[in-house]
Amino acid sequence: MALHTPLHTPLHSDAGGLLSYACERPLPAGTLVRVPLGRREVLGVVWDAPEGIDAPPGQRHALPEGMTLRPIAGVLEGLAPLDAPWRRLVAFAARYYQRALGEVALAALPPQLRTLSPEQLARRLRRPAQAPGATDEAMPATETLTVSAEQESAIARIAAEPGPFLLFGSTGSGKTEVYLRCVQEALQANAAAQALVLVPEINLTAQLEERLTRRFAPLFGAAAVVSLHSGMTGPQRLASWLAAHSGRARIVLGTRMAVFASLPGLAFIVVDEEHDPSYKQQEGARYSARDLAIWRGREQNAKVLLGSATPSLESWHASRPPSPENPAGGRYLRLHMPSRIGAGALPRVRRVDMGQQPRRALFSAPLLAAITERVARGEQSMILLNRRGYAPVLHCVDCGWKSDCPHCSAHQVFHKADRSLRCHHCGSTLRVPRHCPGCGSPDILPLGRGTEQLEEQLGALLSDVLRPDRTPARIARIDADTTRAKGALASQLAQVHSGQVDVLVGTQMIAKGHDFRRITLVAAVQPDGALFSSDFRAPERLFALLMQAAGRAGRDAAYMARQGTPCEMWVQSFHPRHAVFEALRRHDYPAFAEQQLQERAAAAMPPFAYQALVRADARTQQLAQGFLTAATAAAQAAGLPGREQVTLYPPVPLAIQRVANVERAQMLLESPARAALQRFLSAWQPVLQATRSQPQHKGLLRWLVDVDPLVI
Known part of the structure; x- marks a missing residue:
């Protein structure tokens, strides 16, 4: 029989969609398999067949004459299939952020899992199931903290209403304790329930993990809390992912990547410091973990709690109370905690x-x-x-020379500790010159601080x-x-x-x-x-x-x-x-x-409009802007759906237009309707790729789409 799997390939490649392979036995959707791709063997996920592809049950799918399917190389036995809510999350993220399904699906899995053979995984699963840092020792009883009236009110409303919630609390108002109480109630209500706690940066995970463990290990076991972020080693990430996927881990604490964790019992999601721009991925699939958390909560019937002392304007607007002009109010419920703990x-x-x-x-x-x-x-x-650094730039008093990066349109920053000039964009490093490279003057001074x-x-x-x-x-x-x-x-x-x-x-x-x-x-x-x-x-x-x-x-x-x-x-x-x-x-x-x-x-700017960027990287700025201009003309000539509601602005260089000898240009798309912008972007993808393949754009290195960009 045939099965369908996405692979880690770009959306515009020939292998950007689902690929079909032969399998001797039926496999449920979500099963992890090893499959051949060219001369390589890669990880794939058995996916739901698109409508109209599969023949009726029991009948082999008809193939074009002379074509045969390559068989899968093996099945990763011992792992429960990735469930339907997880697959819907990945499919939505790929569709909304204009990326290939396999690119999102495989990037969401631990890197080590992508390289293990079925035999290696089987050996790994035979090891004792214990999350990183967990011990079998008995944990001391947790202390009980008294909550304020404001905290008690917020907890009660979160328990009584569906949400999503925006917890607007001043710094020091005890938002974290509200998170912990709500998570505890969700986990105690259902023995299979799981919670996801997102923080914006890795350096915030250690102290919160310690607090979560101190609170929940006595209640749910020493391995109840696991972390998931890019600062962990490959084996650590795999162990945490397996603990979450199997349901052994009741709480997953992580950065933006953890929004894709496989959590079959997900019941509660916390997004701490929800305003932080670190929740927006800036490489590859440029997703917003905060926005995906909201979507995932609705999809899996899990409550979502966003918290911040300075909410993003998008979340603040989405949590606006009812008014005569807008009787329904916003989509979120705003909870306010203005007072600090302890007066x-x-x-x-x-x-x-x-x-x-x-x-x-x-x-x-x-x-x-x-x-x-x-x-x-x-x-x-x-x-x-x-x-x-010590100073943003070195400069010569006599001739005006500045420590420009030879590879970027930016200055190299002066670091006095090791007497180096470093570019914070491409990473190139030089020793500080003793004399000005321009005129030989010894009067080279730091500029700025x-x-x-x-x-x-x-x-x-x-x-x-x-x-x-x-x-x-x-x-x-x-x-x-x-x-x-x-x-x-x-x-x-x-x-x-x-x-x-x-x-x-x-x-x-x-x-x-x-x-x-x-x-x-x-x-x-x-x-x-x-x-x-x-x-x-x-x-x-x-x-x-x-x-x-x-x-x-x-x-x-x-x-x-x-x-x-x-x-x-x-x-x-x-x-x-x-x-x-x-x-x-x-x-x-x-x-x-x-x-x-x-x-x-x-000004009709977000959150009152919706934006996307299309960026082009090329050897010259002329090539980068020329590609975007040609793609715009092709879109207008093709009459793409949604075009009448989308404004396409002319291409311009980025603020830092050259990085690592690559010239970068971008163009802004704006629409008052999110659906119209999505229709246009989806229809524009093949036009962009066709434009890319034209001979005059041979020097183009890459192009990408950034939906809901944070930096323009």
Whole structure:
């Protein structure tokens, strides 16, 4: 008999759809098989046959004369088939994000599973079923925490209503405890139930996994909680996936990739920090894990809880309450928790006009005095600068030379620690020259500032400041450069939590999700870059980053009461009266969101319109833009469905138009109707591929479609 399987191939390739193979016995849809593809043997998933392909049961499918099917190479026995809800999720993601079915399906499986033969998998399944890090030792009883009235109200409404829910809670309001209570109720209601907890970044998984294990291991066993993210080794990811697929794991904690985990008993989904752009995949199938979580919850009848102190404008709009203009309200139910646990106060926001400070000053005198006072009292401060390295660029005073990357239209960043120039786009690295390559002058100076320079200058400014124990102030830096080694981030965070660090300097890595108990002052030293960006989402991202950073201060109400001083958020800006900082001063996200949504509605931008990008990479910018222009003309000539409701803008270079010697161009598509945009994109795919095959576009390297892009 014939079976049909998607393989990991591009949508526009000849093998982009379902392929048919011969099999001696019927296999249920969802079975994993090894199949030949050319000279290779690859993993495939037995798929539901498209309508009209299969003959009636018991009859062999008729093939064109002279054609025979290649037999499958083997079946991965011992694994239950991937269930119908999982297959529908993959099919929807492939269809909506304009990717090949097999590309999404196979990428959703653990990499090691894709390489195992049936015999190797059988040996792997014979090993003791234990998730990474789990032990057979008895776990201590979990502590019972008292919840606030706001938390109790939110938990009750989540239990009573279908959702989806948007939990809008200020930083420190106890959103995580609400997540845990709701997950616990869902798992205790059904012995086969499972929960999925998504976080935006890998560095947030360790502390949450510890808390989940401490809470749920006594209730459901030591192996009840598993993690799933790209920072794990191949065997670890496979073990976690198998535990989830078999139902042994009751809770899966992971980053965006975990939204595709096989969870046959899925009953509850949590998306923490739902506003975070990290939930949007930027390579391959460019899916949004947050949006897929909503779709998956509806498909599997699982409740979905989105949580954030600064929700995305899309989620905020989708959770709007009923009004005379819109009696039905939004699709989500908004739950509000404005108060901090323990009656803790949100930080007072203090703005410093850097136009009134000495030229090139990095720290204003009032901020430096405030940091000094905190160190002397034994308190911690956090300094945020979302730019790593020592300086964004080196330049020559005499001839104007700058440290441009030879492979990208970007500067190489100066890293003083190892005297290197590094491109943060293509990764190329050079030694810092002793003289200007342009004119030979020795006067090469750093221009701008990064976290490395911030740490150095702060160390010099605080060199004479003593802690209460009369020891010098201690400064630490956390960014992508200091956390490359395995275990480095956990070690550095442990030092902060234990009080070994007085001033923490870092990028956005330190601004969200961490529960620092002794930080009483947070400062953003150079936040102006996003205020006048061409990206219409820049103010939203800046406000979220600053609100999240402010939320690291004063989280322990009892500690703040003992210290007797209020927590503070300092913002140094040349535009201290900007609307973003005015809303930040009042901690007024609703007012900020309302103002932004009014601007979006007037400009017909998301969430009031739907967008897609088509990007082309080529050896020259002319080739990249020429391909997009030709594809646009072909679409207009073909009269594709939905075309009358879709606006196609002319192609333009990307902001960083050249990366690794590849020129990049893109064009924006916009429509007031999501369905019309989807119809047009689906019909445009073969037109794009036909345009790509024309001789004049021979230098085109690749093209891709990005639906619901976050960066334009």
